[in-house]
Amino acid sequence: MRMANSRSSSGSRRRAFACFALLLAAVFLFHGEIQGLLQYLGGPVGHVASIPLEVIASIDTGIANRWQRYVVLQGVWDENQQLRKDIEWLRGQNSQLHELAAATERLTALLQFKEQALPTMVAARVIGRDTTNRYQALILNKGERDGIKPDMGVITPAGVVGRIVKTTGASSVVLLVTDPNNAIAGLIQRTRDEGVVEGTQQGRAQLKYLPLLSTLQHGDRVVTSGLIGDFPRGLAIGTIMHIDKQEGALFQSAELMLEVDVGRVEEVLVIQASSGQSTKAAREVDPPGKP
């Protein structure tokens, strides 16, 4: 029997092996340059590749929505009752917070604090998950042309989701807060102790490098400290669930229950400039003293 691919001449075969060997050598010798080149060329290619991705994601979302609305109706009444109770409770909270906000406004005016600028944000839709199994990441339908750049923070109204690690023309990749390669500066709201929030292999998050003398407790809320990275201060990250304090260790750590269920996120906000940066940018545009 004539063998498979026997048509491909030995010359072509040799060329294929030579090409691969050359590419292998190039990637190992000029790793940074090759990465830069691939990333640069990937902008327009990613733009084209994101078109079928967006189409399929829209169909997928449509089917999921119909399924949720018409097929999976079990427990909706119970959920409705619970939500009504929650609304009542939140109304009460809301009025209290209105009072507090008014008081804060008055005190701020008294202290002549400069009004803090809100961060600039871009809303984006989740159109996919990481194409590999090794990273916990989301694909967004906004990219470089919408002003999104690597290292920008990504949140939902509930709290922190992750940060941008890669962009193409029309899409971007968000490394989730639960990925072990991600690190965000965190702060325990009650004790004001600072640490680093890192993901774990199990898809959870932990607050590391906390001082041994910290009096953290189960249930303490953890927020962004705003010291490092593109997250403004005070964004919710999670709640402390379990404290790990080992004898002889220099630091203690704590496992967190995240505010955002990163497995079910559909829409997010990308922070283009945190409060500090936007204030600075505003100052550059409108210098002080300008009428």
Next chain:
Amino acid sequence: MKLLLGLILVLLLVPVQATLLPHLSVWNIKPDLGLVAAAFVGLFAGEMEGLLVGLAIGWVLNLFSASELGLSLLTNGGVGLLAGFLGRQVSQVTSISVGVGLLAVSLASGLLEAATSKNIDLAQVWQMVGAIVLPQACFDGLVGTGLYWLLSQRFQLARLRTE
């Protein structure tokens, strides 16, 4: 024609891998269809085509992943090339041999990527191998076996490979 088919394959793989496969994942592990596709192209079209399509798949899929550009480009290209080469050496290709071959190359590429991962210690590498690399290799092998069996029911694959 070959170029157009290759382009369609690469562009279709992105939404399938990023949007549809997460619904079919088992314990958060999904098969690497890019690797499977590169191996099949190499097997049926030869070393050069396997290499080129594998490189294209690796690159484009990598644009939609948090991983570094470069390594998956090489692993997918290498798998296409190797499949083309092995396809000529083996007289009787069966769905089982395709599955075992895919399991082996998926395991090898996964181990390579785990070993070159940054910021993780040896214990975490082994944890990654047990939790991700090994199950994914089994998944890839199963998908390859199933796909080859399905294709063999529909087409005369031996003739397709010798044409």
